[in-house]
Amino acid sequence: MTQSRITIEDVAKAAQVSRQTVSRVLNRSPKVSAKARERVEAAIADLGYVPNMAARRMGGARSFLVLAVLERGAGTAGAGARTGRLPLDAMLVAGLDRCSEAGYHLLFEQLGTDPAESLAQLNRTLTALSPDGVILTPPLEERADLRSAIEGRGIALEDLGHRRAPGEAGAAMDDAALGEEATRRLCELGHRQIGFVTGSADPRRSEKRLAGYHRVMAAKGSRAHHHFTADGRRGFAEALGLAKSWLVPTIRPTAIIAETEEVALAVLDVARELGVEVPHELSLLSLEDRASLGRADPPISALFAPYARAFGEGCARLIARAEGSETALQVPADGDADGDEVSPFEFAERASLAKAPRTL
Amino acid sequence: MTQSRITIEDVAKAAQVSRQTVSRVLNRSPKVSAKARERVEAAIADLGYVPNMAARRMGGARSFLVLAVLERGAGTAGAGARTGRLPLDAMLVAGLDRCSEAGYHLLFEQLGTDPAESLAQLNRTLTALSPDGVILTPPLEERADLRSAIEGRGIALEDLGHRRAPGEAGAAMDDAALGEEATRRLCELGHRQIGFVTGSADPRRSEKRLAGYHRVMAAKGSRAHHHFTADGRRGFAEALGLAKSWLVPTIRPTAIIAETEEVALAVLDVARELGVEVPHELSLLSLEDRASLGRADPPISALFAPYARAFGEGCARLIARAEGSETALQVPADGDADGDEVSPFEFAERASLAKAPRTL
DNA sequence: CTGTTAGCGCTTTCAG
DNA sequence: CTGAAAGCGCTAACAG
Numbered sequence: 001m002t003q004s005r006i007t008i009e010d011v012a013k014a015a016q017v018s019r020q021t022v023s024r025v026l027n028r029s030p031k032v033s034a035k036a037r038e039r040v041e042a043a044i045a046d047l048g049y050v051p052n053m054a055a056r057r058m059g060g061a062r063s064f065l066v067l068a069v070l071e072r073g074a075g076t077a078g079a080g081a082r083t084g085r086l087p088l089d090a091m092l093v094a095g096l097d098r099c100s101e102a103g104y105h106l107l108f109e110q111l112g113t114d115p116a117e118s119l120a121q122l123n124r125t126l127t128a129l130s131p132d133g134v135i136l137t138p139p140l141e142e143r144a145d146l147r148s149a150i151e152g153r154g155i156a157l158e159d160l161g162h163r164r165a166p167g168e169a170g171a172a173m174d175d176a177a178l179g180e181e182a183t184r185r186l187c188e189l190g191h192r193q194i195g196f197v198t199g200s201a202d203p204r205r206s207e208k209r210l211a212g213y214h215r216v217m218a219a220k221g222s223r224a225h226h227h228f229t230a231d232g233r234r235g236f237a238e239a240l241g242l243a244k245s246w247l248v249p250t251i252r253p254t255a256i257i258a259e260t261e262e263v264a265l266a267v268l269d270v271a272r273e274l275g276v277e278v279p280h281e282l283s284l285l286s287l288e289d290r291a292s293l294g295r296a297d298p299p300i301s302a303l304f305a306p307y308a309r310a311f312g313e314g315c316a317r318l319i320a321r322a323e324g325s326e327t328a329l330q331v332p333a334d335g336d337a338d339g340d341e342v343s344p345f346e347f348a349e350r351a352s353l354a355k356a357p358r359t360l
Numbered sequence: 361m362t363q364s365r366i367t368i369e370d371v372a373k374a375a376q377v378s379r380q381t382v383s384r385v386l387n388r389s390p391k392v393s394a395k396a397r398e399r400v401e402a403a404i405a406d407l408g409y410v411p412n413m414a415a416r417r418m419g420g421a422r423s424f425l426v427l428a429v430l431e432r433g434a435g436t437a438g439a440g441a442r443t444g445r446l447p448l449d450a451m452l453v454a455g456l457d458r459c460s461e462a463g464y465h466l467l468f469e470q471l472g473t474d475p476a477e478s479l480a481q482l483n484r485t486l487t488a489l490s491p492d493g494v495i496l497t498p499p500l501e502e503r504a505d506l507r508s509a510i511e512g513r514g515i516a517l518e519d520l521g522h523r524r525a526p527g528e529a530g531a532a533m534d535d536a537a538l539g540e541e542a543t544r545r546l547c548e549l550g551h552r553q554i555g556f557v558t559g560s561a562d563p564r565r566s567e568k569r570l571a572g573y574h575r576v577m578a579a580k581g582s583r584a585h586h587h588f589t590a591d592g593r594r595g596f597a598e599a600l601g602l603a604k605s606w607l608v609p610t611i612r613p614t615a616i617i618a619e620t621e622e623v624a625l626a627v628l629d630v631a632r633e634l635g636v637e638v639p640h641e642l643s644l645l646s647l648e649d650r651a652s653l654g655r656a657d658p659p660i661s662a663l664f665a666p667y668a669r670a671f672g673e674g675c676a677r678l679i680a681r682a683e684g685s686e687t688a689l690q691v692p693a694d695g696d697a698d699g700d701e702v703s704p705f706e707f708a709e710r711a712s713l714a715k716a717p718r719t720l
Numbered sequence: 721c722t723g724t725t726a727g728c729g730c731t732t733t734c735a736g
Numbered sequence: 737c738t739g740a741a742a743g744c745g746c747t748a749a750c751a752g
Contacts, residue, residue, distance in 0.1 A: 006487075007729055018739045023731060031737055050487040052729055054414040054423065058744045059731030063414065070456075088449035096430075096470050105467055105489070110456050127366075127410040129465070265655055292652040295625055367745055378723045383747055391721055412745055418728045419747030 006049045014043035067131035072110040094312030102319045133318030156321045158314040179212025186255045190356035195228030195253035199263035254356045255283035261290035279354035299350035306346045366409045375403035427491035432470045454672030462679045493678030516681045518674040539572025546615045550716035555588030555613035559623035614716045615643035621650040639714035659710035666706045
């Protein structure tokens with residue numbers, strides 16, 4: 001079944017129309033009579049015809065391709081690698097789902113870290129593939145050169161953040177906002193002595209999250225952020241040692257924000273070792289969600305950017321744009337105006353958060 | 361730079377040769393004079409010419425595409441999902457590395473679980489994309505219908521196991537062998553009372569691993585396998601409860617094989633709770649490697665199938681075949697004859713394994 | 721070794 | 737609404 005040599009010509013013949021008409025049906029052109037359409041569709045089903053992508057795009061039309069651009073090393077480099085990276089597996093699946101349901105294909109490409117070289121690389125890929133859309137994954141969305149290379153060719157561009165206005169940082173991927181919201185949530189629970197342990201593989205992102213944390217702490221009038229930050233990016237062990245030292249004195253953090261799953265788990269271990277009870281004596285919040293957090297004892301809550309979902313949505317938007325259906329994903333009108341300030345982040349509520357103890 | 365409308369024609373003109381000659385240079389044909397080649401290469405570099413993939417494949421030749429076929433749900437469906445699945449992130453990166461270095465592109469496709477439907481789906485993709493090679497990921501490599509659909513079109517096919525003979529299970533992905541080797545390793549450490557807790561999302565794979573375990577235990581004359589197996593696939597909690605019950609009596613396992621990271625971590629927790637010391641009183645071996653195992657206390661050793669590596673190698677083999685370079689990857693001649701029986705699995709040695717305690 | 725000639729399968733014009 | 741013509745950019749077949 002489904003012989004591989006059936007072309008649009010065969011369908012045209014079978015349906016007794018010209019290939020143009022078949023092509024129109026294929027591309028959902030409205031300018032086809034119902035009768036013709038029916039005949040063509042019957043013939044297509046009958047012959048098991050499947051249009052050839054390459055030929056399709058040769059005609060100078062769409063390529064039905066979405067290109068996802070990764071920074072080399074942005075994903076887990078293998079089991080045992082450091083964490084704090086993109087959840088490529090979930091992103092892949094989310095993207096695939098969205099693309100295949102629309103008949104599109106998803107292609108990934110890794111770019112090296114050298115700016116000039118990576119730009120050239122992208123340009124090469126762009127002309128070789130001429131994708132209908134490109135999705136730039138963090139931290140690449142900030143590369144203005146890449147963005148203009150893409151847009152300069154008239155190719156649709158998306159990144160993981162729904163942006164409110166062009167040029168603005170995408171809300172869902174705003175690291176500073178993530179740091180802020182995490183801190184704010186803890187403050188709302190009554191915490192003032194809040195610690196922050198970084199650990200992301202990408203220092204730039206740590207920086208921003210930390211900045212958000214500092215901002216909120218300062219606004220709350222706490223000075224804790226001057227004492228309770230540790231840099232797990234450099235030395236994991238030292239950072240933990242530092243975190244450990246926090247927990248011994250009488251004035252100590254009542255909550256700690258851990259930038260990664262790894263750090264969160266390690267802090268939990270430290271607390272256990274020291275006999276500090278989580279969550280009653282110490283609340284713990286991770287900025288990255290991984291399955292293992294749910295299996296920790298107690299399970300650790302996480303506030304995180306919804307990468308996979310955002311990626312899938314980015315793909316969908318790209319496709320919608322390519323299809324020209326400007327009615328499709330025009331901002332789900334989710335009352336996203338500017339009032340409610342719905343959090344763009346996902347929160348996995350588990351058992352590691354509690355109100356601050358009274359013994360402030 | 362790198363205008364997007366440069367075609368082979370432009371290069372031909374600039375190099376003062378026919379496009380055929382340019383094409384030959386592009387495809388590394390040996391039948392080009394050094395002079396011509398030089399001029400063409402100069403022109404290419406000069407103009408920043410990049411061949412268009414779609415057009416290339418239209419010529420009736422290669423498509424420079426490798427298609428990786430996944431079973432829907434084979435990857436992590438998102439943070440918090442059950443484990444025991446393919447490490448898609450690492451596979452993606454490994455495949456991308458191998459493909460891009462050869463100028464190929466990697467495309468993923470998910471197939472539903474209904475046999476007929478998934479075959480049709482594959483056929484569709486095959487004719488739409490006409491990839492140069494297809495790599496079937498577990499458990500799809502066992503689908504004879506898919507295999508013949510691919511090979512019937514003359515498309516190169518690979519899966520994650522280096523197969524010794526056609527039809528034989530790939531060594532690196534042989535689940536029974538994994539169960540056997542894990543058990544054997546523990547036996548070599550003097551263990552006889554070995555437990556096995558399943559937990560994979562794919563029951564068929566659990567079955568095979570378990571079978572390998574049973575086989576070795578029986579061969580060693582132990583009867584432990586009649587008592588110490590628990591099925592974490594059904595009910596995680598019950599399985600753990602069962603495992604827990606093992607550890608209380610005086611005759612109890614001195615080693616436990618955990619099929620997944622999740623199970624391994626849980627068993628470790630149980631042991632800790634019960635005051636059973638790992639590894640001195642209980643050795644623990646995971647059949648799946650994840651970063652979190654390395655951070656457990658003590659870190660948990662793992663014996664596992666090298667998915668990502670195998671995937672990357674599969675891609676490389678596909679490409680080598682497409683390139684016709686039959687000299688390229690002809691079995692690295694790693695003394696793989698049939699003598700040494702080098703393990704096809706990877707072993708992450710950590711601190712959870714010890715010799716069996718004397719108090720057998 | 722090199723150039724010429726035909727398409728690959730589809731879509732864009734542009735006429736009917 | 738439909739068809740005919742003219743390629744898209746490249747590579748296989750052939751001739752030179």
